[in-house]
Amino acid sequence: MSRWLARLGRRLRTVGGLIAHFARRQRFVLLPLLLVLLVAGLLLLATGGLSYVAPFVYAIF
Amino acid sequence: MAAVLGISGYYHDAAAALVVDGRVVAAMQEERFSRIKNDAGLPRRAAQACLAAGGLAAADLDQVVFYEQPFAKLERVLMSLLRTFPRSLRQFPRALAAQLGQKIWVLDQIAEMLDVPRDRVTATEHHRAHAASAFFVSPFARAAVLTVDGVGEATSTALWRGDGDRLDCVGRIEFPHSLGLLYAGLTAYLGFEVNEGEYKVMGLAAFGAPRFRDEFARLVQLHGDGSFELGLDYFGHLADAELGFGPRLEALLGPRRPPGKPWDLEHSAEDRRYADIAATLQAVTEDALLALAREAGRRTGADALCLAGGVALNAVANARLRREAGFARVFVQPAAGDAGAALGAALLGALGRGDPRPAPLASAALGTAISAAEAQALAEQLGLRWRRLDDVPAEVATRIAAGQLVAFCQGRFEWGPRALGQRSLLAAPSSPATRDRINRVVKRREPFRPFAPAVLADRAGELFADAPSDLTPFMTTVCPVRAERAAALGAVTHVDGTARVQTVAAGGALHAVLDAVGDATGVPVVLNTSLNGPGEPIVAAATEAVAFLVAHPIDALIVEDLLLTREAT
Numbered sequence: 001m002s003r004w005l006a007r008l009g010r011r012l013r014t015v016g017g018l019i020a021h022f023a024r025r026q027r028f029v030l031l032p033l034l035l036v037l038l039v040a041g042l043l044l045l046a047t048g049g050l051s052y053v054a055p056f057v058y059a060i061f
Numbered sequence: 062m063a064a065v066l067g068i069s070g071y072y073h074d075a076a077a078a079l080v081v082d083g084r085v086v087a088a089m090q091e092e093r094f095s096r097i098k099n100d101a102g103l104p105r106r107a108a109q110a111c112l113a114a115g116g117l118a119a120a121d122l123d124q125v126v127f128y129e130q131p132f133a134k135l136e137r138v139l140m141s142l143l144r145t146f147p148r149s150l151r152q153f154p155r156a157l158a159a160q161l162g163q164k165i166w167v168l169d170q171i172a173e174m175l176d177v178p179r180d181r182v183t184a185t186e187h188h189r190a191h192a193a194s195a196f197f198v199s200p201f202a203r204a205a206v207l208t209v210d211g212v213g214e215a216t217s218t219a220l221w222r223g224d225g226d227r228l229d230c231v232g233r234i235e236f237p238h239s240l241g242l243l244y245a246g247l248t249a250y251l252g253f254e255v256n257e258g259e260y261k262v263m264g265l266a267a268f269g270a271p272r273f274r275d276e277f278a279r280l281v282q283l284h285g286d287g288s289f290e291l292g293l294d295y296f297g298h299l300a301d302a303e304l305g306f307g308p309r310l311e312a313l314l315g316p317r318r319p320p321g322k323p324w325d326l327e328h329s330a331e332d333r334r335y336a337d338i339a340a341t342l343q344a345v346t347e348d349a350l351l352a353l354a355r356e357a358g359r360r361t362g363a364d365a366l367c368l369a370g371g372v373a374l375n376a377v378a379n380a381r382l383r384r385e386a387g388f389a390r391v392f393v394q395p396a397a398g399d400a401g402a403a404l405g406a407a408l409l410g411a412l413g414r415g416d417p418r419p420a421p422l423a424s425a426a427l428g429t430a431i432s433a434a435e436a437q438a439l440a441e442q443l444g445l446r447w448r449r450l451d452d453v454p455a456e457v458a459t460r461i462a463a464g465q466l467v468a469f470c471q472g473r474f475e476w477g478p479r480a481l482g483q484r485s486l487l488a489a490p491s492s493p494a495t496r497d498r499i500n501r502v503v504k505r506r507e508p509f510r511p512f513a514p515a516v517l518a519d520r521a522g523e524l525f526a527d528a529p530s531d532l533t534p535f536m537t538t539v540c541p542v543r544a545e546r547a548a549a550l551g552a553v554t555h556v557d558g559t560a561r562v563q564t565v566a567a568g569g570a571l572h573a574v575l576d577a578v579g580d581a582t583g584v585p586v587v588l589n590t591s592l593n594g595p596g597e598p599i600v601a602a603a604t605e606a607v608a609f610l611v612a613h614p615i616d617a618l619i620v621e622d623l624l625l626t627r628e629a630t
Contacts (some may be wrong), residue, residue: 010169010179018165021132030139 063123063414066111066175067190067407068104069399070127071167073256075104076400078427079111080407083416085198087114088427088476090400093601099256100598103167104403105174110429114473119175123414126406128399129187131165133214137236145299185409187213187402188370189221189228194405195367196223197412198422199392200531203365205357209350210370210399211241218353218370220287222361226418231360237299238291240349241372243281246296246305247342251335252318255305256371263377264510266343267557268326269336276313277345287356289349314338324507347378354386365390369405373397374478376561379538383530395425395477395535404476424569425481425535428474429601433621436470436603443611446626453570453622458577461489461587465616466499468592470606471570472621474599479536480591481563482515482571484600486615488588489552490514495588496552503613505595511561514553515589517575518564524550524586529564536563549584563589 022030062082069076070091078088087110092098094106112119138156142149149156172179191208206221206228217239220232244262245255253261282290293299295310311317318335326332354366366388368379374397383391394401412418440447450456460467467487475481486503488495496512504510513536514525521528525540532538539559542550553560565572571589579585592600592609600606603620610618610625618625 007169007173010172011166013179014166014169018132018135022136025136027136027140030136030143033139033143 063411063416064115064117064121065407065410065414066108066122066125067403067405067410068108068125068127068171069403069406070103071101071164072399073099073101074398074400075100075102075107076396076403077104077108077111078404078407079115079117080404080411080416080419081115081117083411083419085404085408085419085422085427087111088396088404089429089474090396090476090598092598093428093474096598096605098596098598103170103174108175114429119177122175122177122181124410125171125175125177125182126410127168127171127182127184128190128402128406130184130214131167133186135160135165137212137215141236141299148299183410185406186216188216188219188233189230190402190405190409191369192219192221192223192228192367192405193408193412194401195369195373195392195394195397196221196228197226197408197418198394198404199223199365199367200421201365201367201390201392203363204367204392205354205361205363205365205388206367206369207350207354207357207373208370209240209353209368209372211245212236212239217241220353220357220360222363223367226412232287232356234288237293237296238289240281240289240346241370242296242298242305243291244342244346244372244375246298246310247338249305250310250314250317251339252320252322254320259371259374261507261510262339263343263375264507264555265336265339266377267340267555267559268509269333269338269340271341271344272337273314273341274345277341279313280310281345281349283349283352287352289352324509326509343377346372346375347381350375350378350382351386354382354388358387364388365392367391368393369397369401371398374537376537376539377559379532380527380540380559383527383532383538390531392531393535393537394422395475395479395481395537397537398478401477425475425477425479426473426483427476428483430473431470431484431601431606431620432603433623436607436618436620436625437623439604439607440623440625443607445607445610446628448624450619450622450624453619454573454577456624457487457574457619458581460617461487461578462581464489464492464495466503466614468606468609468615468618469571469574470592470600470603470618470620474601477535478591479563480589480599481536482565482569482589484592484606485515485571485589486592487574489582490550490584490586490588491548491552493551499588499590503594503615504590509556511555512553512588512590513561513563514550514586515563515565515571515575517572517579517585518566520579520585521562521564524584525560525562528562533562533564534566536561538562546584550586552588553586
């Protein structure tokens with residue numbers, strides 16, 4: 001349980017850092033997109049994430 | 062004084078590098094452990110091996126530095142998706158999955174992987190890490206630094222002023238304009254695997270003539286200040302994660318070459334046309350790099366140049382930069398690609414904590430050591446013949462002079478994609494038949510691909526023009542073979558009369574071998590190619606070396622002072 005809580009704490013810290021980054025850069029137009037992605041990302045984390053990496057992923061990586 | 066671990070990962074070439082008290086202690090790619098070529102995960106085993114090499118536990122680390130900033134990268138991805146909407150619509154689900162299923166949590170995952178407090182894990186800018194990996198281990202107090210790759214967070218190309226323990230950015234070019242992506246797109250067009258086949262394109266280029274200049278002027282426009290722009294309509298990297306080039310490129314240059322189709326440059330006009338395209342790509346890339354390097358010289362006033370980023374692994378372009386860019390000296394560290402950025406990240410962390418700049422990199426042997434005892438135990442289990450040698454260099458020289466192929470494993474494995482005498486396959490440099498034999502039956506690769514020579518540093522100038530230099534110890538340039546010595550170097554001379562030379566300074570096992578070969582044959586040179594089969598990472602441990610001996614038609618394996626041959630006892 002404590003390990004799980006520590007992990008949750010790290011993730012929340014990352015979410016905070018992410019929002020702070022976009023606020024600092026004044027990319028407010030991206031915030032709605034970011035919120036959608038965050039929710040979906042948490043779902044992906046719960047289901048195991050992505051295993052395939054395409055060669056030309058520069059647009060998305 | 063601090064212990065700092067640098068990490069690259071989650072794209073290609075995952076790696077770890079350890080800097081302790083301003084000294085580069087270890088640097089290793091994950092692929093050597095996982096046995097997955099260009100391993101794209103996190104470097105769990107490489108990190109542990111680095112710590113073991115330094116006699117440290119993860120808890121001893123003062124800082125862990127990741128080689129790029131995940132939030133800045135996400136910002137670029139989102140902006141790129143929006144700018145190219147609706148073409149980018151197809152990419153959206155994958156972007157979502159990649160960034161939020163994995164990428165943005167990478168610092169958390171590194172903390173969990175190493176079991177270190179999260180606040181010890183930081184990130185640095187990707188191109189700054191590249192620049193640091195080259196400049197801070199270079200022999201120069203002051204230099205211009207040019208970093209060129211596919212893309213970092215948003216930057217594809219950057220110019221830096223390196224001065225002591227400082228790096229200041231003096232110019233940058235941003236995605237989607239990228240020489241790395243130009244080369245990668247054409248690599249895919251020519252039927253090679255991206256992030257792996259670029260070397261093949263470079264080798265192929267020597268067989269062609271750059272006769273597609275007009276067509277390439279549409280693909281990339283070079284400007285007077287060293288900057289450039291891609292003709293984005295011809296490329297696919299904004300909207301297609303699979304291919305990298307678009308239908309307009311095929312309309313311009315003709316149909317793409319099918320991947321895996323055997324090459325026949327002698328009889329196929331179509332293959333010769335592809336070679337001409339490769340030659341044009343190489344020439345245009347060199348022109349662009351030359352303009353960038355000259356601009357870096359103008360902006361910094363430095364008389365030395367350091368290069369890093371995947372494009373800096375283009376040894377042919379590096380040779381041209383050394384000749385024509387106007388710098389007295391040029392340096393490229395052996396792992397110039399993304400793996401190398403792990404070293405740069407560690408160095409930035411160490412310098413940021415007040416540690417001194419490390420000594421210039423004298424050796425790439427920064428991996429784990431090989432065990433002769435382990436190889437002997439395996440040989441006994443497999444019924445292989447083995448014996449301990451009193452004089453390893455003499456044994457290697459005798460076998461090479463007799464035309465044999467000798468796998469040669471000594472000490473710690475190399476940092477970077479080149480075998481430099483720690484995990485090498487050695488052979489006589491004279492006969493092209495040797496080259497063809499290795500290409501056909503050992504490496505099973507395209508017949509046009511050249512092999513490199515290793516030569517005594519103090520005799521290199523007799524055999525090769527422009528050698529030795531700051532580039533030659535790590536095989537990051539090519540040198541013209543002196544015409545009068547070409548007959549003795551037929552197996553290591555490319556079709557354009559050059560060779561990707563490795564000069565070997567006194568002190569190591571390979572130097573002793575070259576000395577012995579020189580005594581035996583009069584030419585202190587061996588053909589030196591990496592010890593790996595097709596599609597495999599280079600051998601790291603004794604188990605893989607013995608497996609290589611068993612699986613490939615080579616004549617002998619030498620692990621430290623242990624000789625193994627395939628004949629059963």
